Each structure stands twice: as structure tokens, then as C-alpha cells.
Amino acid sequence: MILIHCPYCDEKRPEIEFANAGQAHVARPLDPSSQSDEEWEAYLFIRANPRGRHHERWRHVHGCGRFFNAVRDTVTDKFETTYKAGEPRR
Amino acid sequence: MTGYRLDNGGRIDRNRPVEFRFDGHSYQGFAGDTLASALLANGISLFGRSFKYHRPRGIMAAGSEEPNALISVDRGAGRFTPNLRATSVEIHAGLNAFSQNRWPSLKRDFGAINDRLGMFFPAGFYNKTFMWPRSFWEKLYEPAIRKMAGLGDAPTQEDPDIYASTYAHCDLLIVGAGPAGIDAALEAMGSNKRIILIDEQDELGGGALADPALWPWLERSRKALIDAPNVTILTRTTAFGYYHDNFIGAVQRLTDHSPDNSDSPREKLWRVRAGEVVLAQGAIERPLVFDGNDTPGVMLSSAAKVFGLRYGVAVGKSVALMAAHDSGWHDVFALAKAGVGIKAIIDVRTELSSALLDEASRLGINVHLNHSVTGVNGRHRVTSIQICNNDDYVGTRIDCDTLLMAGGWTPSVHLWSHSKGSLAWRDDIGAYVPDQPNENARCVGACSGGWDFGSGVIVDVLPTPKDQSRIKAFVDFQNDVTAKDIKLAVREGFRSIEHIKRYTTNGMATDQGKTSNLNGLQIASTALAKPVTDIGLTSFRPPYTPQTFGALAGHAKGALFQPTRTTNIDGWAAENGAVFELVAQWRRARYFPKMGEDMHAAVNRECVAVRSSVGIFDASTLGKIEVVGPDAAEFLNRMYTNPWKALEPGRCRYGLLLKEDGFITDDGVSARLAPDRFHLTTTTGGAARVLNMMEDYLQTEWPDLDVWLTSTTEQYAVIALQGPNARKLLEPLVEGIDLSADAFPHMAIREGTICGIPTRLFRVSFTGELGFEINVPTAYGRALWERLMAEGAKFDITPYGTEAMHVLRAEKGFIIVGQDTDGTITPFDAGLDWAVGKKKPDFVGKRSMARPDLVAPGRKQLVGLLTDDPNVVLQEGAQIVADPRQPIPMTMIGHVTSSYWSETLGRSIAFALVAGGHEMMGGTLYIPMPGKTHEAKVTGMVFYDAEGARLHV
């Protein structure tokens, strides 16, 4: 069971306290109505599937409840880093 | 020597004889014996039948790597455990063990015909033979194969035992308490580290238990470790898996070794998080591959030493050794000195150290260098062996009752591999050893390849003059894979060991190839004429040895499998005969049958009572979220499809929630209590999901909004009073709220007290009748419910359950999200476009509602269905066709989502999702059901009081 560092609690906690919340840094367009069908499709459905570093969101759902971002290696399953929502991509 | 028990020696307690049973016969052993050692002492050599060929099999090893001697233990009703290794089962008074995979008896086994037909069962036999036709597989092949080939019987009764589990944290976890593991523990003992030392055997010592010279050291070390306050010792504990971040799973066996089935837990699952892990799992001796190497009486040399020196049992009276490694020589020297008759040593090598040769000569043991065993005589026990010279194949026969194999050693890198530590090949020992760690871990002792057993050579198959295609030289004993099978796989084109493994099933049995992987690799390497490192290595996966489901499940079974959520009123419902159903994790009253009523009768009565007087319903399970803050209205406006900003405090609104993809995900009536405070309700099953979704948007998309979300589901008991007499019942009990129609209209909320209890009183209706939902602090729920029942007696108040609730809401055309929608339904599909704020610039899901697919014609839409025969209640889930005369397979255009008998209407009603349904009003559709195809008219969804006259009173 992986240990995940919650950047809000500033503690490493077991993964059962967390829930994955999909790819990170997919911002909701500020004005969705201005989006073309293609742009909106890309926002809704098109996601990266990298071999290696992957930016994804996690929620410390059975802890502080906060959503945060993480860089996880999809090959080794190791977390490289975690950081607060709103902070720049690492 | 009595039987095969040596006159002295061993760690067994000769003052404590133990009676036990095997295959119905009584035997005697001593405390400290395993089932294997005790039966060997009684002269038993036949322990089981092999998986595929039903060949007689004996003991091959002395530890958990044993592939042959799988047995079942019966500890009474529901306590039947198959596939245990006889070498790991400690005997105790009353132990009742059985051999497996034989019928009618171990000695006369019908399945042994497979052995003579063996030429018809080559590698890939199942894949090749049983491919066609498909139906034959299910009906004929598989049942027949299951009966003939197999392991022990699965238990048939519920397991009455309890299993404990715990978490543990330590600075240093040591797996394996042989000399290397003990040394690691002693070395760290003086520090302030918290240390856990785990070993699968009943006592510490590992290999030292078979080396009497080490016993004084072992005893000193054991005492020191027990006395050390920072060392936790777990014996009879198997570290079965090594997971991320130094997380190790281990199962401790607590009671199986003792005679009584006490109430204490049978096993305990340890989840250990360690700072550092030291793996001292040792090494496993490798069998040699030759014709007849599976005959009972052929076993590992190291195993014979364990039986002799640890258990005081001679594995035979006349023992020969087939060696490719020095360690076998040392083993038989030790056995000879302990009184075991050693007949001969055969070694494939031509030159050996004079020290070994001199010792053999001193002990009077015949030595045959440059020789190999080419055949074994005896069916249920070795009677003699055939050996011959490796160069000229000149042979001779040696009479003996036991043949030991010393084929070298394989480091136990299982847990190291679980942890994704890398491996490096060592040509000198012909084995993979740990290389680079992936966790904070290291290997010590024999599992790192560091041992002092001497040297040897690696041979894949012993030289033989026989036709290689006609001999039975086993590699994987548990899955009955021979050297020939592996060569065949190579001939048929398999190149990677991963494929060869799956094709031949080598290493895929319950022992995961502990004794077979390396031999299989060597044989494939020779056949492919490629170095071992070029053909790959199969992965080791948890568990190291088979573990019980009980240990893994722990307490999470039966009533404790998952929590059952109950409301404050649940006890009343139970005491009053409610029939319950589970809705998400909630236990809800489905209906309240009176004497003699079935569900149908009870639900009809409950529905009529609501429509004619007043019904009472426990709605406490509704999800509730308190939304607070200056931006609360703005936030809800962005989340829900409807407009919220203009909603006045004191008023309620039906909210429809979409996901960003435009599909309905939840709904519920919510109230504005104050400009900055809302009381949201969600569906019972959707509460957690909705809160998660709202938190997501709030935290990550709109962190600028000043809003707080709090789950209040369990803070309120909610009692729905529904029916024309609801107000009359409520009025005298409520203070501070004017209940009159003008002052408190439909879709309003007021705060006040009821029976002195503070309440948030909603005037809402999910039934179409005048209705109220009374929210009070949870602890008051049942008290208020009982008061309402008492006060309502004059109105013949009737408790109703979820089933009546469903009928009542369906009569009114109200949908249940998740039943009438399926995650691909838009508000328009559901006929809920009225709930979409057309002027709102944005809300979650709005842009998606304009996606091409969501506005395309032919989407499935929610409609009402009225069967031509009013007495027919359609099956929910039944498929719908437009033309019943079309050829099969027919084109299904939709399905029934909700369907009930409406006592109020005196007929059946239904909802259905139908492609293009909104365009079909008045048309006829067909619903094929068992026995008959029914006709139904497409209608609107409101079947009762369409103008809402009953509501606005």
C-alpha cells in the first residue's frame, strides 16, 4: 500500500485514505459557451495516458478532504511529488 | 531404531507422544513433529497422487516448498482445510488429516490410468484437445477434468472460525529467522529500533534447527531476542507479500497447531509498515531431473538432513545420494553419523575435493563419480536405482529404499521480487540473486546467494542412454510438468519463458515453482541454445505460500462485511414488522405487512392510506448538505441546472444536477433558509458522490467562492407526513409556524418547534398529496415518530415503506435518478427541460447539452407506458420493440425502467426509456415477456392528478 504525502496535512498517509480524481491541470474553460465542439470534446474526454510521469489529482477523502495534485510514475507507481491545487505544474 | 525413528537426537519431545490420524488410521508421533516427519517415522512413504497423471508421490522437501505432499485437515464442521503441505502441518492430539486427489484410496487410485496414457497428455494438451465445440467444454471436458485432475476438495460449509487482523509499524522488519535473520536481529537489538522478526516455522532457527552444533548458539540467541524489549518475534507467521513503501503482509497461524478449536482467532493478518526490511528467506535446494525422480522415496538431500537431525527420523534404511553439489555430501555424512544407513553417493562430477572423498571412505560409503541415476524402480517406494557412467553409459543397479537429490541451491528471492528489487544472474551458482533494491531493503544470508554449502555444477537433465522422449523426468512436480514438455514447447515455437510457463504450466501450481523454476529455465535455455538471461525470468507474485481467505477477510464478513446504516426510526420499524431492503448502505423499511398480507396487499393498503388520509414515512436517509456562505447562491447557481439566486429565503426548489458531460447525476428538493444558507437534499445513494463533486468544483475550479459545504445527512431524522389529513395531524403539535395554505404554501420551509423539538419543516411532496417533511435532530427521530403515530391514530395514520413511496411517486410522474436514468440521460430526455434555467449563461453540464450527440434525433427518452391489458404489470428491465413481427434478433428500442400496480388507478403503470419516445405519444409499443408479447400505449408520465389539485390545498 502506497504512502501518499498530503500537501495540506503535510503527512504521508496510506493510500486507502485517498481517492484518485483523474488527470491534473485540466482547467474548466472560463466560458464554456464559447467553446467549439472539438474544444469541448478535448476538455471533457481527451486524456493523457503516459508511460512514466503522470500529473493527476487526488483527494484526501478520508482525511482533510482536500483535492491536490501529484506526479506519479505510471511504471513504478511511485509518487514523485504532491502539491496543492492551484500551484503551478511540476 | 523403532520403525524409522532414530534412537536419539532431534528436537522432538520423546516424553510427549501424540496420537493423530491420517486417512482414517491412527499413528503416533512426538510433540515437535510435523505430519511429514511423524508419518515418515511410521514408515509411510506414499502421501498423495499427482495432479495430472495421478502418480504416487511421497515427500520431497521438509519445508513450505514441498510440492507433492498436499493434504487436507478436518477440524470439524466447517473447518476443513485442503492443500496444506504435510511438511508444514504440526501434529497434535486429534489431528485428522487426509491425502488428496485419489479415489477410491491412496494405494488403489483409478486416476492412475492417466499415467499410462501419459503420452496423450503432453504440454498444451488441454489447449489443443478441448477446443471444439465450445459447449463440450462446459458440459463434458471441464467437469471430467475437474474430477480427475485436481487438488483437495473445497470446503462446503461456512467457516465458523474468526480471524483477527492488525497493523504494525517498526523500524526494522526481518523476514526469516535462520542464522542470517537472527544475526541481523542480534546486531540491531542494542539500538532503539523497533524490530519485528518473522518466521514461518514454529520455532526460530531456520536451517540451524537441523544442525545440532548450532543449538547452544540458537538457544542463547533466542533468549536474548525474547528478553529484548524492542524485538517482537512472530513465529508460525508467513510474510506472504511485499508491497509498496515497505508494506508487508503476513499471516500468523494461532490455533491450528493446538488440539482445541478455541474461541480465539485462528489466524491473524499483520499489515506491517517497516522503515527497513531485511530479507533472510534462505535458499531452497534444487531437485535433479531424471527418469522416475518423482517416485516416493526420492527427496531432496537437505530434507533428509532436516528429518534426520531435527526430527530424529531416518528417511530410509538404505539411502543413496545423487549429487551435483557438495552440500549433498555433507548432508549424508551428517546422516551417517546420526545412524542413517548410507548406501552410495553418485555424483555427476568427475573430480571432487579429497576431503569429501576421504570422509566418504572413512564412513564406508561407496562413491560413483561421473555417474548419473537413469532409472528408479519401485512404485509406492524406491526399491532400487539404475545408475550409469556418463561417458560410456555402462550401468549398474543399486538396491536402496531412498534416493536423495542434491542439485544445488536457489536463493529465495520471492519477497525481494515482490518489492521490484532487480535480480542478477550468477553463472557460478546457476541462479538469480538480489541486485538493486527498489525499497529500503536488503537480503542477507543464503537468499543473497551467500552460503557455505560448498560448490557444485548445474545440470538441466541428467545424462541418460534412454530415449529422452519416453522418460518421465519431472521438473514441476505439483503440476506434473516434465523436461519433455518444456522441450516440446520450445519445438512448437515458444521462445519466452513467460510463454513456456503458461503453455506447460511449469511453476504455475500452488507452490509457484519454488523447486521447479530454475530447472525449467535451464532446460529451456539448453533447448533454445541461448543463455538463461536471454529467455527472461517469470515474475514472483504474492502470496509466497497459499493463505486462507479467512485471514485476508478478517472480520469483514457476514454482518461486518460492510456497515449497515440505520436511521433513528429503524428500531421502531423492526419492532413493527417492517420488511427491509438495502438502499446503498442504508437499511430501509420496504413495507409494513399486517397479519396475512403479502407485499402486494401491504403496498396497496399503504398507497390508499396516503391518498385517502395520512401516511408516515421515514425519509431520514435522504442525503443532506448544508451550504453556507456569502456566495452560496452563486455556487448553487453554477452547480444546478435551475436558477437559485432569486429563490427567496423560506422557499424550496427542485434541483437537477448534471455532470459536466450533460447527463443527469442527481436531484433533490433544496431550501433557502437565509440569504447565505441552504439546506440541500440529494438522493439516498448519491449523497457522498454529490458532496465530492461539489467539493471538487469549489476547491479546484472556483476557489474564489466563499462557501462551505457540510454533510448533514446524519444530523437530521426526517419524517414525511403525506396525505389530505397531514396538516390536521400536524397543526396542534407545531409551534411558531403558521401552517395555513397561504402562510405556508407548497415548496416552502419554516423553522419552529414540533412537540417542543426544534424543526426545519418542509412543505414538500413526493406523493402528489398535501405533504410535510419534518426535519428534527436525529436523536429525536423515534420519539417524534411514536408521538405522530399516537396522535395520528384518529386519522388511521399508516406507516408506509419505500415500495409504496415508489408507486406513489410513479403515479405522479416523479423519476428516480439511477432507476429511470442510467447516466446517459439529459434533462430533455427525461422530460425535465422545465428545470433547466434557459437564461443562465453557464452551469455544470450546460455546454454539453449542446453537444451534437445530445441534440441528435433518436435519443432514448423517458415516457409513460399503459399496457392494453390493465392487469399486466410489465417487468422492470423488459426490452421494448416497435414491431413484434420482425425477424429475430429484433431491434430493441428501449426498456421499462419503472413498473407498478397502482391500486389508486386500478391498473398498472410504467415508465420506459424509448428511442425517440417523445414523438410516439399515443402510439403502440410491444414488450416481449416470457409467454406473451404485451402491447402498451405511449403516454405522458403523470398518471394521477395532473393539474396538482391535491397538492395546493
Ligand SMILES: [Zn+2]
Ligand atoms: Zn490531507
